[in-house]
């Protein structure tokens with residue numbers, strides 16, 4: 233991203249376009265679903281169930297993956313932000329969930345979503361179906377394999393391009409992306425640290441979630457205990473008032489990358505991750521003569537659920 237790098241006057245910032253993974257406007261969940269849906273098929277499932285926030289990118293990509301595989305998809309959406317306007321509850325990812333033919337049901341904020349999915353699975357089994365339950369964000373050792381794979385792909389690309397980045401930076405939420413990346417980059421002895429920018433939990437909780445899942449993922453691959461706690465770093469200073477709630481830094485980041493690079497970020501994840509990256513560059517956190525990789529995890533469909541978030545004239549605030 234030459235224009236953004238130049239504007240910030242810091243390190244050279246490269247972008248890995250996982251917003252272009254192909255299914256239904258793309259995103260990071262597609263890599264996880266490659267493994268999760270294979271597991272569902274191997275188990276003979278005919279329907280998948282998953283959950284997320286109202287504007288969940290994971291739910292949308294799961295609905296699209298189910299279409300490819302001719303499976304049914306049931307989505308439970310948790311009302312995490314308290315917003316009830318038509319754009320938020322009907323547009324963006326929710327519109328796409330429905331276009332992909334998924335069944336969408338809502339649950340109040342704070343509901344035990346795992347228990348809600350199990351209840352639905354019981355009902356479907358009673359009706360003669362074989363449901364496969366995918367956790368929120370697709371973050372378990374099977375889903376995280378998608379990001380082990382991404383780590384290996386990234387290393388080959390960096391090697392081909394002759395780039396030795398000092399960090400890989402991305403938004404971290406349900407932890408599977410960072411856990412898989414860390415597992416893959418450590419297993420390959422790359423020496424490249426990952427910096428997760430948190431979008432929900434405070435730092436200790438976020439780092440615990442990532443470390444635990446990275447270790448379980450290595451265990452699942454038969455690699456043993458190779459991930460150290462120092463390998464997992466999350467910066468959770470850019471969450472603002474909470475998950476899915478806009479911040480001035482997010483607005484600046486989404487607008488800057490849109491205007492300078494012609495690339496769309498999103499208000500919930502990649503916008504906050506980029507806000508963190510921009511702020512850290514401005515504070516001199518990274519060496520000026522160095523290379524950084526920003527992993528773009530997708531999410532632009534959520535822009536249409538938050539049209540009033542960007543301070544643009546003509547959109548009510």
Ligand SMILES: *Cc1c(COP(=O)(O)O)cnc(C)c1O
Pocket residue numbers: 259260261289290369371403404405406407408409410498501502529530531
């Ligand atoms: C889910 C998501 C993330 C976070 O990935 P996790 O694996 O849940 O930590 C980041 N960006 C976008 C756009 C997402 O949808």
